[in-house]
Amino acid sequence: MDKGQSVVTARQRRGAASLLLAMVLLGVFPLDVLLPSFPALAEHFRNTPTDIALSISLFAVGIAFAQVSIGPLSDVIGRKGLLLAGMIVSILGALGCVMTSDYSLFLMFRVVQAVGCGCFVLSQALVQDLFEGKERDRLRILMVTASGVFISVSPLAGTFLQATLGWRGSFWVFIALAAVVFIKAWLLLDNSRPASNGERLGFIQSYRRVLGSFEFVGYWLISAFAFACHFSFIVISPLIFMDQLQLAPYDFALILLIYGAAYIAGGIIASVLNRRITPGRQIIIGLSLILLSGLLTLYLAAHHALTPIAVLIPMLMCTAGTTISRPAATSRAMSLFPDNAGTSASAGSTIIFICAGLISALISLSPANLQSTLGYSFVLLSCVALALNGGISRRARNTQTDVIVQPGSD
Known part of the structure; x- marks a missing residue:
């Protein structure tokens, strides 16, 4: 800038x-x-x-x-x-x-x-x-938090x-x-116009540039998988609370308000973590919370009857994990191609849109076991996202090592 x-x-x-x-x-x-x-x-x-x-x-x-x-x-x-x-x-x-x-x-x-x-x-x-910098990360945390509250x-x-x-x-x-x-x-x-450090690329070339980066696609997939956990719950929550638990629409709306409060709590935690640890660690902490929420959902589904509390408690944990991990992953992705920020945003939004739509549709295909399906989905998505984050970190370390051992690099 x-x-x-x-x-x-x-x-x-x-x-x-x-x-x-x-x-x-x-x-x-x-x-x-x-x-x-x-x-x-x-x-x-x-x-x-x-x-x-x-x-x-x-x-x-x-x-x-x-x-x-x-x-x-x-x-x-x-x-x-x-x-x-x-x-x-x-x-x-x-x-x-x-x-x-x-x-x-x-x-x-x-x-x-x-x-x-x-x-x-x-x-x-x-x-x-x-x-710039931490202020940019804080604003993305605020936007994710506000989005969850508005939806709730x-x-x-x-x-x-x-x-x-x-x-x-x-x-x-x-x-x-x-x-x-x-x-x-x-x-x-x-x-x-946005600042550019090089020659302007055409439409196809811009997308080819950003989507050809493993790190870029990986970080957006991490953000997409975290968002898909939240989006899937929002999509199927009427089936759980209104169809299976027979709650009135007003009671269902109040439950979503509690869910929105979890976004606020997650945003506060994410803001504190943003000042104290790196975005990479924020991603790991957030995805680990989603993984734990999935395991807790599976445990409650296997050992307890379906109740609003049994559904809501792990979802509050999942929401906090989403609010912590998603802004950090988005900031990492958007920082890779600052001179193509518009293309980066469009490509990332499309990845999120496709993943959230497909994953929520697959979850909704098993209406008789929605609680267990949610749990398995959270575990699978968080594990894949953690593996992606680990792969990106290993590639970054290998790249740094290659630079150091090159002749004349001192």
Whole structure:
């Protein structure tokens, strides 16, 4: 980072952090907050809730498609213009969803909204651009913690918005938040391109460069496996608590609030560890907690009846492990190619998206043994991630050894 950027970063640090947290919050509304409105949407468009669920799938596809292009493009033309354009497109898509009474048009506008939301992938690139060192790591910990808390409270928020404003409520709040992000980005970000130490690469070359690195892919897989543990629980938690344990929706929402508190605790622990130990050790500690949570889940499934406490206690441990390991792994990955931060963020987000979707889908295929399946998944994913981390460390040590023994290296 050059001196000009350092001055801007120092002057706008708090504003940039608030912008990034607003982007994290905004990412929750198009999906999680809308879930309680499925019955109302189905009634409005004269479709079934299953048909309405298609809008979620199309939204995910739209984001995945958009972010693949947005990241590399931002390395060339800068972050600010793409973020502002994304907010405008997402607002237009949300307005279309609110105003239409035709289901096909509703799906089309959801895709438009998703394409605009693809610019959220720039959050990691902006962290890389605007912050340095330990401060960068602390902000990523804060973003992961905030994401977990926002997701945990989203069922209650969605229920409240549905009761007070109807199904359109979540879209109106999304529009308001998108306008806030637009204004913040307009005022806080500059128009300069990201710093580059070499020749700008094309789209394919950029992806080939970052995905050709074992360390880069390895660290993002570690982050993806840690996130998949959290995401899998969120996806199948209604099946455990509402279908198998027969809890009311309100009680289920309260349980998710407790789960959100675990994210706060994990974030505090991660912040303390970030000041005292290396990111590599943070990754090991976080993944070890996920491994222990998996073993505890298997023990409770084998020796105790299914209860909310038996599910929640190991999940709180897993959540802490995710909050500790994921930001450290993400920071390691993003630091490898600072001049291709946009491409790095897009590639990493795609890896996380694919892993989380596939793993949660596989877990949901065994609804009769969800608790045990979660436990086995946590053990397997954490062991693979620990092996990847060990492999990366060995390669780094071997590389350092090769440099030392080269003639003329003294």
